[in-house]
Structures are given as structure tokens and as C-alpha cells.
Amino acid sequence: MPLIIPLTPASYVNSIVSTVNAYKDARDAIEKMFDQSSALPDSSVAPIADKTLTDQENLKKKRDLYRWSTENAYPPHLYVVPTEEVLAKEQIFQADRLAQVQDMGHTVPKFFSEFDKGELTLTMASIEKRYKDLHQAAVDAGLKDVYAAPNVGLRADWYTDAVFAQQQLTGVNPTGLKQASQEWITAFSQAAAEQKNTAAQKILASSPSSLYVVDNTDYRYILGLGAKDPLIAQGVPIPGVPAGQPAFGCASVTLYTLSDCGKLHPIAVCLDYKNSIQESVTIFNKRLTFDAQGVDEKEDWPWRYAKMASSMSDWLRHELTIHLTETHLIEEGIIVAAQRNLPDSHVIYQVLYPHWYKTMSLNFLARLILVPTFIEKVAPLELDQIKYMIRQSYVNFDFTGRYAPTELKSRGFDTSKLDDPKFHNYLYAREISKCWDVLRAYVSDVLRSAYPKGDADVRADKYLAGFCAEMRSLQGAQLPSFPVVKTLNELIDMVTMCIQIASPQHNAINYLQQFYLSFVPNRPGSFAAPVPTTLAELQGYTEEHVVAALPIGGFADRVEWMLMAQVPFLLSAEVDPESNIEEYAASTSKSSNPHIAKAGAAFSKKIQALKGLFDKYDKQKDDQVTAYHVLDPKVIAQSILI
Template identity: 25%
Template sequence: MVKYEVTVSTGNLVGATTFNNIFIKLVGTDGESERKWLKSIKGAASFIMGTVSSFTVSCPLSIGQLVLIELDKQPLPLFPEDSWFSAKVVVKSPEGFTYNFPIYRWITDGEVHRFREGTALTVFVDNHHLGRYSRQQELKQREHDYRWDVYVEGIPHCIKAETPLSLPCEVRFSFTKTTEFLYTASTGLTELQLKGLANSKKNWTNIEDLRRVFCFKQTDISDYVQEHWKDDDFFGYQFLNGTNPLLIRRCATLPNNFPVTDNMVFLHSQCNLADEMKKGNIFLCDFKRLDGVTANTINGKKQYLMAPLVLFHKTPDDKLMPIAIQLKQTPAVDNPIFFPTDSEYDWLMAKIFVRSADFSEHQLNVHLLRTHLLAEVFAVSLLRNVPMVHPLYKLLIPHTRYTLQINHLARLLLISKTGVFTQFAASGGEGMMTILKRSLSSVTYSSLCIPEDIAERGLEAVPNFYYRDDGLKLWDIIHRFVQGVLSYYYKSDAEVQQDSELQKWILDIYEHGFLSQASTGIPQKFTTVVELVKFVTMVIFTGSAQHSAVNTGQYDYGGWMPNTPISLQLPPPTTKGTTSEATMLQTFPDVGTTVQGMATMWLLSKQSSDFVPLGHYSEDHFNETIPCNLIKDFQGELEVLSVAIKVRNKSLEVPYTYLDPSVVENSVAI
């Protein structure tokens, strides 16, 4: 008889414990063991949360190199079936070889579950018939578990699930995450001391009332926003380093529908637009995606959503200053162009309408579509088409954590017919889907890759653009890591081309994420290692860094409502000289709408205690030395960047922290 030493680790998660009987079968190249009941002197405590237990499996002869293991769980008589989270199994063979089997899965039923040895294998090198069979069976089951659904025609497809509990166990929130999320969601108004105001339909009558409400929950940046929200230089700064750094671009030619002239913006100045444009000092934000969108009705009252054009000038002291605002796309007598030289409230109201438009552009295009919905597509396609033993699965699975459930909750609580966004945002309801569809049709592959996006928008030399500076460094670090890992497994372009699982992954993304729109530039297949590395870099960057950049600062910049109104109750002025503080207060969203917006942004900005920062992998999916060393190098580079960002931020009036790797989560998890 030969003996195999089997060590089983139960995950350190709430609910991971099982008191059911656990059985194992070892399958090798030369045979297999009997199905063995795993018993030890620990008895029922062998599979308690966080426990590592050892067992012996005997075979008449060596079964050769281990290919896979089979695990199943059976309840004791009169005992209920429970769930077990198995972390990993390690088997030491009589020949002295150690085989690692990464699992990290919930086993909830009495079925047999097969797990491959941890060495990553692409389909073209997985030659053992049992290995190939288990691969096929796994994907067959995953296609059943992870089905595509169409939430609304014209936007990316999503996972089919009726409730969060109908999602597969492996992608659900942990107990900790569930508890914290539900607590914050249900007590958000209370945490902000706003509960008594949530249903108020009254208008704000003075700015001091707003300050008293706001003072219950403040951050360093939200305090700064309250103090400086009227300042032109801060207004410009937010388009570089606020929650939406994706709209602004260098302006080389004025749009035909924005008839700004020199004497409008450079009165008594030596400057002129043509020269300043040639020097690269003129910038534009064009909210044309919002043009003609039907605004919401809130509490029976029609709301207003503009599609502004905003012109900026980079001054000699490196400030980005707004110099002209047109609130509607079509020039007209009743659509004046506003300037800093106008009366205080004419100019301020124009900026307020821009900030409100930016809220809708940010939330629906930049945040929801370009991070949440795309990350879900990347994840569902991975889980449907790529088995656990594949190197791509091992590389990307940590970057899918909680994404499917947070998106399901967003569809349930935010953008459904009764969702907070639908009820309280100017772009909620019919307008929301119009904007999402327009946004998807305008997404390009290059715009999802920050080096190309910055170049296309002509922003390489803009000063004080910390999103660009930190984002490009993060992209490069992620790219080096991805290149190292994938180049280890794909030695030639031909190997990429013949990997059928890889090709199904990208085709599913093209069809279900980008609705087969060739104009997006999204590849339908991979032909080179270089193409593959770039795309996977984009996938990781989108779900980690990009999401952090557009999500984490929501309360910082939106908690003080006048800086980011989620809706506006009056139309913009059609003639100058008709606005006042009273007009502004009447235009702001009512009290209830304001506090609902504050509570939602508080929830979406709040980090959970089981947050996992970028590059930290609590699950050991890779076994091989080179990928494991690459992970260590990746973590080291991220730490160096984190330190550099912290040092830089000490000298900034408004620190830019959202792309500090220590606060960037591995995945879209909130």
C-alpha cells in the first residue's frame, strides 16, 4: 500500500464551517483512489472555519501524477445539509511530490465536485483525457449557472438572476459585506442625521439650512468643496481631478454651435482664441449626450437637465478657468452664452446647471456604464467560458469579486422603477436609458485605455492633472504584470490563436458587452500576445483603478449639494440679469431629493471592512514560481507608487487620493 498525505483547509469566512461528512477521491495519470471519507481525531471539528486538517488516503499502488481531486459532502443522518467553503487541498504523494489544489468555492450540495491541480493549463497543453473531460464538464455547468440576460435593450447584457440569493454562491457577498452593506443602505439617512427630512417636498429657503444638514457627515475634501464651490478655478479643477475626469478635451476648433468670439472672452486682453488654441490652452466640455433627453418628474414637478458646452482657458499660472458657458446645444436668443463678467448669480447659475449635467454624465456614462456594467460583462464571460485551471481565470478572478452582486443590487435599488436614481435624479426614468444607450454607442476601445484616451483628448501636457499622472503610472504597472504572466503561458501568437476558451471569452464580451458594434473597436478575437496583454490590462484597470477614480470621491464632491445637484427644479435663465440667491434656492432640488442624494452618495463612497486593495490576493490561485514572483513584483511596484502619491499629496491644497493603490479595490465591489 502507498499513502497520500491530504491536508484540507477550510476558509476563514463566516459560515464556512461544515459538520457534514467530507469525501475525497484522488485521480492520477495511472489510476485513482477509492472514494475516502475524511475522518480525523478532530472529529466534527475537522472542517471548522479557518481550520487546517490532515488525513491519509491509501492506495494499493501509486496512481502517478495527480490530475484532479473529487470532493463531495454528505449530511449526517438527522442533520441538515450545510454549506462548506473549502479554501484548498494539498496532497503529498509517496514519491515526495506536493500537489496544490486551489478551490476557494462554496460546496452546498451532495454532488461530486472536481478540482484540478493548481498548475495553470491552457486548453492546447491540457492533454490528459480526464483533465480535458473535467474542463468540459466544468464549463457546461458554468454555462448553466451564469446565463446572460437583457435588462434593457441597447445596453450591455447582465447575469440572469431573480434575487441576490439566486446568484451562484461563489460570487455572492460575504456575510461581512452583506451585513455592512445592508446596514449602511438602511441607516444611511440616519447616519447622516437626515431621516426626518427624507420625505420633505419643501424648497431650501437659505444656504445656512443646507450647511446645518451637511455638517453631520463631512470629509476633508467635502469641507473644501463647501468653502470653494463658487470659485472658478475649483470649478475647472473638478473636470481634471473630480469624479468625472473623462469629458474635458483640448479644443483646437470651436464647435459650430458654440459661437464664442474673442471680444466675449478676452476683453481688454492681449490674448485671442485662435492663438490660445494653437498653444493648447483652450479646453472644452461638451455634454451633447444629454441633448434632448426627457428630464424626470419628481414629486409631481417637472425637472430640468441641460446639455451645456463649457469653454476653459489655461492661464499663465496654470489654472483651468471657465470662460464661457452655453447651457443648450442650439444657439438661440433665449440661450445666452454666460461669462465670468456677468452678474454673480447669472454666472453661478450657469455653473450650477453644468455641475448638475455633469452629475448625470458621470453617474450614467462614466460610472455605471464604463465601470460597473462593463466589469460585469468581463466577469460573466470569464465565468462562462474559462475554467478554473486556465491562467486567464487565475489572473482575473480576484478582479471580479462582488461585482455581480453589487450590480444586481444597483438594478434592484438604484435604477429600477422604484430605485433611488429613478425617483430622485433629473436623468432618472426614461432619460436614464436614453443616456445609457447613447453612451454605449459612443464607447470606443481606445477610450477605455487611459494612455490612448489621454492622447486622443490632447491632455498630455495639462498641468495639475493628477488623474492622468497616477492613472498612467498604474496602467503601466498593471501592464507589466499582465505581460509577465501571460507571456509565461503564451510563447507565441499562434498559441493565442488556438486557445478556443480565450477566443470564446472575447467574442462573448464583444457580443454581450458591446452588442456586436464593430465601431467600438473592441476585438472579436485575439491574434497576438500583445493584443491579449493590452485587453486584459484594460479589464483589470477598468474594474480597479478606473472605478476607484470615478466612485470613491462621490461624497467628497457631491455631499455638498450645491456643487453637484442631482436635479434642478427650474429652467435656466433665458435672459441675463434675472437671477438672484432666491432663484438659485428655488432651482435647487427640494429638501427630500437633496438628502436622498446625499445618503446614496454616502453609501456608494463607503469602503467595507473586507475591502481588498489592488494587487493583494488572499487566494493562492497560481502555483508556479514565476507567476508568484511576478505577483510580488506587482505588489512592490504598487507600494512604491502609493508612497510617491502620499508624498505628493502632502504639498497639495486638495489631495488626489483616488488612484493611490492602497485605496484602489481589486474589483468593482461597491
Template identity: 25%
Template sequence: MPSLPQNDPDLQARQALLKQQQERYQFNFEYLAPLAMLDEVPKDENFSGAYLAERLTRAADLPVNMLAAKAHSLLDPLDRLEDYDDLFTLLPKPAIANTFQTDEVFAEQRLSGANPMAIRRLDPSNPPSAYLNIKQQLATKGKTLVERNLYYVDYSELSFIQGGTYAKGKKYLPTPFALFSWQSMGYRDHKTSDHGELLPIAIQIQQNNSGRVYTPRDAHLDWLFAKLCVQIADGNHHEMSSHLCRTHFVMEPIAVVTARQLAEDHPLYILLQPHFRFMLANNELGRKQLIQHGGPVDKLLAGTLAESLQVVKNSFESWSLDQFSFPTEVRNRGMDSPDLPHFPYRDDGQLVWDAIYKFVTDYLRLFYADSDALKNDEELQSWLKELRDPQGGRIKGVPEHIQALEPLVEMVTTIIFTCGPQHCAVNYTQYEYMALASNIPLAAYQDLTGLENGSETKPAITDEAHLMQYLPPYQQAAGQLQIMNILTDYRYDKLGYYDRTFKDAFAGSSFDTAVDAVVEQFKQNLRVVETEIDLDNRKRVIEYPYLKPSLILNSISI
């Protein structure tokens, strides 16, 4: 029966079982320091037979597609941008293939693409130095920036990456700064969303005071190249920071501490388990296959394996549980402003966040009737302590004590949102936006120095064949398609729909009917959210389905 420890009639047996859990779930602080990882995955955390069978079935089309792909010399550059489309023979070609060269779609990817966590609103009172350089260079060309409703992406945090190698040479990573403006309109038509659109203003592909600034007025291929440099940096930032670190790896120690400090009949343990299902096994699989020498991260991303893993470490150092609750994280980037009426990731995410927050509140109120119930829950307080502990989870932004329900609700909502909606927003977007290497290449394949410092009076990119020299050759592009398909071709379950394990935990207890009612209300609220998102998508230039509740998983199970 579910119970808080202070209400358990056999506390000694409960503590003995927790001690066994602590022996089974041990931390490894060496593998990817400073992150706390699970040392060895217990057998009952492994994938189920049904899960493995379903994943194999869903992956059946991939090898057939790759065998049928148009034959190219494996290591030589392709000839035309359209050649990347030919890799999709049986698998569906992403719709982005038809529009990615346009400024509107390039900018829209900052708001509803694979990595909507990179864009920030410009604060004119505290602008980045790269912006000041761009502003000065544009002024020399007679263009004055109106410092209102400006947004930017800044990849200078990746500037330490020198570049890895592939079979035929070296890989390179631009670290650009790109400036955007929200262009408001007084009317709505089929080409605009929410009375306006985001448009790019300028790009500097490497951040220094003398580097060339590209604008939409440049020659088409020069400007396209500058936008592709942003896409390369964004792809690397997405994979190692927004995706791998800030969903998979920041949630892993929380799952481990939950198993170590909360008894299996603790109501919070029961609630969180469906949202951790298969995550520990999935992360272990990623460590063995994705981020090993010769794995996809090593082969496809721009940096060396050590450099790419350093991005993970740096990203973890700047992450905290309190500052990365969904509303706070959006607000910290200035992206909550009503002056930006169109931001699908923010708008849909807030609807889902609110539904989860209400569910968690209603659920926890069943067990914590007052502050004394929280204060006297020794397992909860031990959970908080080990989450923070340098010899435990190493999670920043965790309160020392919880004596009121609201801080606990905020914490638990952040955990569930990160494991479900947040992970889906960065994972399932990968096929549409990243499987096609011409939209988001994961590395450059020629030195960028000459283009960065080249003359602005003549084209830096002479023709399409010249552009293709900087983009992934066939083998790299094919590998990119394969891994993006593998990471997105399967969904295990659905947010708010819990299996018998969850229901049986309450069966026959005094909480049985009450918990059922709370879960059912959660499902109904999610259906209302889905309807609202469907209505909003009718108004959008590009649909954003990735935070529709019917497509969100409970856990990081893929």
C-alpha cells in the first residue's frame, strides 16, 4: 500500500529494502565528470521484450532505404544540394527539403525547429559584443538597427572546438552570431503567422572584430552559406547540450537518487517511475553506442569526441533544476515577451506545463495534507539532500528543505516535463529538420578562414559546386540520416497514460478512487490542450506537432 514513511507500520522493513536499493544503484563519478552517472543498470531497468520487438519492427524500412539510396562515391562531395534528397528512397523525405533555403523558414526554425532553446531576445542595455560589432559594420553600409524586438543566437560557447577528423580529412565548426528581427504586420495573410514573422538581419560566421558580416543583400550562395554555418553550430549545440545533456543526462541522477532514497511504496516514487521508465537503460545504450570512439557523435559532429563531450560537461555546469523549469527558462531568455506573439515551442509548452502542474498538485495533495506531512517525511528530505550532494546527484537548484507543497510541485513538474515534453521537443524534431544534411549539416568540411575574412565586393562562394565542398560528403550525410531515423522512429507510450504497474500500486488502498480521478482529469486536460494546439496549428505557416499530448512520451525511453 502507498504510504509516507512516517505512516508505515513496518518502518524497519522499509528501511531494509531501501538499503538494498542503495546497493543496487551506485553512482559513477568518473565516466563523464562532473556529471553523476549510474554505474551499472539493474536488470529490472532494462528494456522489455515488447519494447525491443516493437522497435525492431519500426526500424525495418531503414536498411532497405539505405540499400536503395542513389549510389555515390562514398567519400567524395556530392554535386548539388538536391543530391541529399536522393538519400530518401523508401523513408519519407522531410518537408523542409522544399523550403529550407528561404529566410522565413531559416528563421522559423529558431522558434519551432529542433533547437528552440538557443534563441534569445536582445537586451539593448546589455548587448553581446558580437552584436555591437555587427551594428557598427552595418552602420558603415548605411543600415541603422532599430533596437526593438531584436533576437539572436550566439554559439561562441562552442569556440573552443578545433574540429575532429573523418576518413578524408578534417572537420570544422563555425561559431556564428546571427541577428533576427520580428517584423510585425497589421494584417494576417497566408504567408504570415500571428501578424508577423521572424526574419534574419545579419550573420557573422566567426566572432571577431574583423570578420565579414553577411546579410540578405549578399549574393544568394554567400548568404545561404552563412545560414548553413548557423545551422551547423545549432546542430552541434542541439545534440550535445539541449538534447543529450539537458534531458538525458540531467535526469539520470534524479532517477538514481529516487531509487536510492524513496521506498517503492512512497507516493512520489510511484508517480515518478513511469517518467523514468527505460531511461537508465537508454542512457547506457547511448554511452556504449552513440558517444564511443567511432560512434555517430565522433563520426558526424564537428568536434573530436572529447570536444563534443566537453560541450556536455559545460552545459551541465550551467544547468540547474530551478532555472530550467519551463516557464523560468523561457523567461530567462527574454522569450516570454508579448512582443513576440508567435513562438510555438513556448506557447504549446506552456499549455502542457500547466496541465502537468495541475496534475502534480492534485496528486501530491492527496498525500501531503499539511506542512507537517512534508517536514516529517524523512525519505523526501533525504531525497533532496542526495540530489544536491557532491557525492550524490550533483544537481544544482534543489532546495535544502521543503516545508510547503508549492516548491515540491514545481520540482516534480520540472522533472516530468523534462522527461516527457522537453525531450520530445528536441528528439522527435530531429527527423524533419536534421535527417536532411542540406538543412542542418553537422560539420563543415573545409576551412572557413578565407570566407570569414574575404572581400565583400565579390562572392566568396563562386558556385554550387564550391558550396558543396563545405557540406557533408555522401557517407557522412547517409550516417546522419540513419541515426536521426533510429532516434525518432518509435514511441513507447503516451503522456498521462499509465500502465497497470501504476494503477496496481493504489489498488485496494484508500487512495485508489482518488488517484484514478486525478489521472482521469489529467487526461481530459491534455485532450483540451491537444484541441487548442490543433487550432493554433491551422494559423501557423509551419505546423508544430511536437508538443501535442498525443505525441508526447512519459519518459526518455528512446
């Protein structure tokens, strides 16, 4: 067990201020910077709506403002040069506002205080108790801090197989689960045979169509590492501390069964895939079926560690790829290319523009602060590896392959079957597909009106052709999978996807971070100790080993804990009612564009109808302890605005 090191209040507070409040302060400051300067275009400012300008004159002005950059090793983004007249660099990053922003009594030092004073022994139970006590105290005091907000750790059963599995269906990253390939079935079967686990072999042989995996084994390949190279960051130096502490990672693959009654159940975890299953550590669940008896899940520490490693491995995928790259950064490429190629009068521009609110300034902030201050200090990768993974995720993004119906089917979830009992718990899939249908119907109504000759009008649209070309160009967005649109149906799908990324898709993967990530043992960003290298070592794990893997012992570890717990809280701020998709849909019927206005009433009616349908889905799922309302149209943001 790592020694609990008493902290110097000043040094600890400074570290918290320079990290958490930097995000808060810079978020507000950068918004102000973008909004005040015509030289720093953000999509939250009004379009260049000079009615005296021709479309070509309008585009020339926008191209002067919206220029591409790939500086600092990020994917293509808006080139912005802050000026002293707008806001000084020192003002943007001023962080020392603890007294005004955050009550000292409700920061992470308070979380550790009872451990440091010896009033609590460091165990998983005591960590749970501390969260619950601080939550109750915050609620009783009427506070609205990270402890007052609900989190998964307040559930008595948070560590169980059922809650672990359900997060693949309705959690922070519900996009990783896919039907197991024959290669994975064979590999796990071989592992079961080597371990003489005949019960696991029988399950693997009897129902291959019910086997699913969450596969993160490509990390080393993406990063250009050797098949057995460690995933490790040596640690970012922290003010007042000689050196940072290493953060350890793993590339796991987790095997599940999905029963005909819809129960998803984990049956095996390969902790850190190194070249093959046989050369890696693979552990099978003692409970091979969801209704198995005779195993105390709470005390099965090797399996609990394996599930924690699986969640930690997937944290990296969620934060760097699914969230940051595939929503924020992809949408920025769309915004810049659209601004450069679609005049303000263009119907596609007018359909897409409302879904860009605040996105550019948030991405600017992410590149300057979130990646080097939060992700670098938490992830088990060095900063250059983090950026490389982001770039690879960006360029390999399959734009048309990620259309909701296509993407779901490719993972084994045909949208025509999502109402079957087998899939009734997969609310993300059921709801995101309905969001796609409603958005596509609206886009279709608008564009079929605006392009009365159908495919011929689409092929004649030179502005559209320019937009598509710049999205694919090496001098533009550098997204080779973006379609070369030639038909009206292709156009409808493409525009729907641009909205889907910015609104329901981002909502589904962003706004549950507080609930699932702020309770660190549920989904840590990295480990404080290396992953075991043999099955025998893992099978000897006790509670002490599991707790020791969490970043809780030393000063630098605790800074990581604070970041893991509090940044998700900042990123999960509630959507203002006026910025939700329901309010936006209601406003479309008043649009000055006749094609949008004509389609608006039906769009609003269909959006409103989703709430009742999604409430019905939520009541149908087995887990009634934690509701799933992240795709309720009243809380879906119309854009990536946090």
C-alpha cells in the first residue's frame, strides 16, 4: 500500500488552482475574446450578413477570417492569432482565483483529510464512504459542487458485473461494444483451453452470435509502438514537487455475452494485449452467466481489478478519440470548410450554422489547456503520443461509415431489430438511431424543397462541390472519408451527419462524464502501479493491490485524482434551456429561409415526440436505479457548447 503523504497546503492549493480554475477562467475568457473581435471568428458570433455583398464577396471576407492551421501537431483547425488589444495572454491563463471560484472546504484536499488524520483507513469501502459523506454534506448545505452531483459510486452495487456491463450500453462511451469476430472467439477459446476452463469453452462454442467485445488492443499499433512496449507516461512535473510520478496504462479487450433476454455480462478480460492472447494476461469471470450464484462479487479482487483495467483502458479511447476527436475536432473541420465555401445565403450553411455555437472557442481552449493540462497529467501517454493518437483518430475517421444506422449495424446492432428483447437495454443505440431519423427527416424536407430538381441541382451546386473538395483536401480539412456528394440522398445523409455529430452524438458521450468519471475507482484515467504481467500475479491480487493501483498515495497521484474527479464535473455542465435541440427545433418555423421555415413545424413536432418515446425506453430497461435521459431532447444541446 503506498504511504499517504501529508501535503503542504500552499503547494497543493496552487496545483489545484493552476489546473481546475485555469479551465474555468480560460473558458470564460476565450469566449469573450472570440465574441469581441472580428479578427477572431467563432461561430457564436453573427454571420457576415451584409445584404449588399454578393455571395462571392461574402466568401472572400469569410476566407480572410477562416484560415486553416495544423500548428502544434493538431489536426486541421482554425488559425487564430490572439492580439494584445483583445485579451492579453496572461489574462487568459490567470488561474489564482481560488477564493472567488472554489471553496477550500470542498476541494479534493477535503476528500483526503480524514485519511491524512488517520480517521479513515485507506480501503475501497472507506473511499466509497468518503464520497457518500461528502455528497450528503454538500446536499445538506445546498452546495452545487462536484460532491453534490450524483455519481455512480453512490450506488451500493457500483462494482458489480451488472453495473459494469450496463455502462457499455448506457454509459459514457456506449460506442465500443461490437459483435465478436471469429478471431476473437478462437483466441479466447484457446485461452480457456489453456486454463482448463471447460465451462468458458462451452459458452464460447455454443452461442457465437451472442458474443461481443470491447476492443482497445490497437493502441500500440496506432502509436507506432512495439507489440510489447509499455504504455506509460513518466509523469508531468508539478510545481513544488521534484518530479511527476509515472502513469501506467493498458490495451485491454473485454469479452461479453448478450443473452436473448438482453442481459449483457462480462466473461473475460485480457488486461493488456501484447501480440496475442497467449502472450498476455487473460482472466475469466468466476460468474460465467449473469445469474450465477456462489461468488461474492465484492470480494473477488482479481476480477474487480480486471474490470477496472478494462474501464481505464477505454477511458483513453473515450477522451481522445470518441469525444475530443470524433465530435469536437471533426466538427471544427466541417465549420472551417463550410465557412470558406458556403456563402451565408446558402441553404446548407443556414441549416448547419445553429449547430456551431461556441464550438470553435471551446476547441481553441481544448488545444491550449485541456490536452496539456488535464489529459497529459492523467493519461498513460506522453504529450507527443497523445497528439499523435488524436491525429491518427482524425485522419482515419470514417465519415460515411459512422452514419448512425451504418455504424450500429457494423457493430452487430441492426436498427430494425433494436426493439427486440435482446437489445432492450441498449438505450444509446435505440435512441441515437431515432435522433438520426428525426434529424434526417428534417434535413430531407429542407433540401428536397431547396433542390427541386433533385440530383441535377445537387451536381450543379458549385458551392457544395467546393465544400466537399476542401473537406477532403490536404490543404483543407484532410478528411479523405468525406463523401463526394453527387445525389440528393447523399447530400441529405452528409448534412444530417454534420448535425448528428454536433448535437445528439456529442451529448451522449459528454454529459455523463460527471456521473461515471468523477467517482475515480469506476473509471480511472491511468494506474499508479504497473499492470500485472502473469495470471498467477493477478490471481494473487487483494483489495490492497486494487487500491494501490489508484492514484491516491503521493502528491502527484492526488493531483491526478483531483483532475480525474473534477474536470468531468466541469465538462458536464447542464445545457441552458434556450440552447437545447427542442428549443432550436421550435424556432425553425420562424426562420427567414422559406425552406427551413416550411419544414420547421414537422421537425419540432417530431423532436418533442422523442421525449415520450425515450421515457418509455428508460422504463423498459432492467436497471431502474440509474436513469438514462442524456438524449432527452430537453437536454440535448444544439451544438458542442461545453
